[in-house]
Amino acid sequence: MDLGDLQSARSKERQRDSLQHLHDDFYADVGSFVAELRTERERAAAASDDPFDAPEVRRLTDDIKAAENTVEAVYERRVGKLVKLASLAAAGMPAETDGLTDEESDLFGTLVNAIESNREHVLDDVLAGDRATGGSVDVTASTTEPDGDPTASGTPDTADATGAVESTGPTEQAKPAEATDSVDVGAEPAENGPGENEPAGDGIGGGTATAEEGVSVADAMGGQSPQSTTGSGETSAAADRAPAGADDAGGETPNPDTDRTTVRITQDVGEVFGVDEQTYHLSAEDVVTLPEVNATPLVERDAAEQLD
Numbered sequence: 054m055d056l057g058d059l060q061s062a063r064s065k066e067r068q069r070d071s072l073q074h075l076h077d078d079f080y081a082d083v084g085s086f087v088a089e090l091r092t093e094r095e096r097a098a099a100a101s102d103d104p105f106d107a108p109e110v111r112r113l114t115d116d117i118k119a120a121e122n123t124v125e126a127v128y129e130r131r132v133g134k135l136v137k138l139a140s141l142a143a144a145g146m147p148a149e150t151d152g153l154t155d156e157e158s159d160l161f162g163t164l165v166n167a168i169e170s171n172r173e174h175v176l177d178d179v180l181a182g183d184r185a186t187g188g189s190v191d192v193t194a195s196t197t198e199p200d201g202d203p204t205a206s207g208t209p210d211t212a213d214a215t216g217a218v219e220s221t222g223p224t225e226q227a228k229p230a231e232a233t234d235s236v237d238v239g240a241e242p243a244e245n246g247p248g249e250n251e252p253a254g255d256g257i258g259g260g261t262a263t264a265e266e267g268v269s270v271a272d273a274m275g276g277q278s279p280q281s282t283t284g285s286g287e288t289s290a291a292a293d294r295a296p297a298g299a300d301d302a303g304g305e306t307p308n309p310d311t312d313r314t315t316v317r318i319t320q321d322v323g324e325v326f327g328v329d330e331q332t333y334h335l336s337a338e339d340v341v342t343l344p345e346v347n348a349t350p351l352v353e354r355d356a357a358e359q360l361d
């Protein structure tokens with residue numbers, strides 16, 4: 054073998070996708086060739102007066118480096134192809150192994166065994182172990198589910214009935230409390246009175262009148278209610294019997310002890326029950342004399358203008 058044969062083998066290996074056929078002792082022959090070059094360089098250096106500058110010594114050194122680089126390129130190229138063949142063989146597919154050197158044949162067998170062993174470990178041991186572990190966790194979870202909420206095991210009808218009792222129970226219990234709040238403790242209910250079982254706000258018309266600027270009936274009344282002024286259930290009936298705008302329409306005589314003021318209504322306020330026990334229906338542009346306690350909140354909220 055010489056350097057030309059080695060370079061020719063490298064060129065063929067680069068041009069082929071498959072392995073070229075090399076004799077069994079190819080790498081051994083290359084090793085012997087490189088060893089001969091080193092021996093010749095030593096003889097040339099010994100025969101030269103200046104071994105570091107002798108032309109023969111430099112040529113032999115260059116040949117040695119070229120041979121080593123060339124055989125390394127051949128080896129790396131062939132190993133890449135050899136790994137592909139080994140993966141095919143490990144998967145049970147046919148692989149062309151003719152033309153391998155002794156060293157490459159040993160490497161091929163090692164690669165096939167390593168791939169098969171690793172495949173068996175991953176597929177049979179690691180993944181099978183994970184599946185077994187996951188299965189045991191699922192079984193444990195399924196066995197512990199009956200220990201959860203007892204109501205979950207009931208029939209749908211039972212669950213619906215339970216939910217209905219829970220949802221309706223508090224509402225039914227709350228109704229007596231609301232009725233108690235709407236009537237004073239010491240008051241006696243009037244027979245067939247219109248204010249019976251009605252919330253406090255409904256007895257004073259609070260549910261029907263709200264000004265655009267946020268003026269409410271409670272504000273217009275100064276925070277007082279019919280129950281607080283009379284102390285009996287007859288107040289609601291009296292309010293219903295009072296005419297609209299009783300003060301300015303010449304109706305019932307207002308309480309002379311109540312401070313009053315005349316205002317012009319600038320917004321639709323609606324029905325207001327005054328502290329003088331009179332009911333007023335207030336609309337925009339109405340001029341009415343109201344108790345000062347009721348008129349002041351309307352003026353402060355720009356729902357009325359004071360005229361006197």
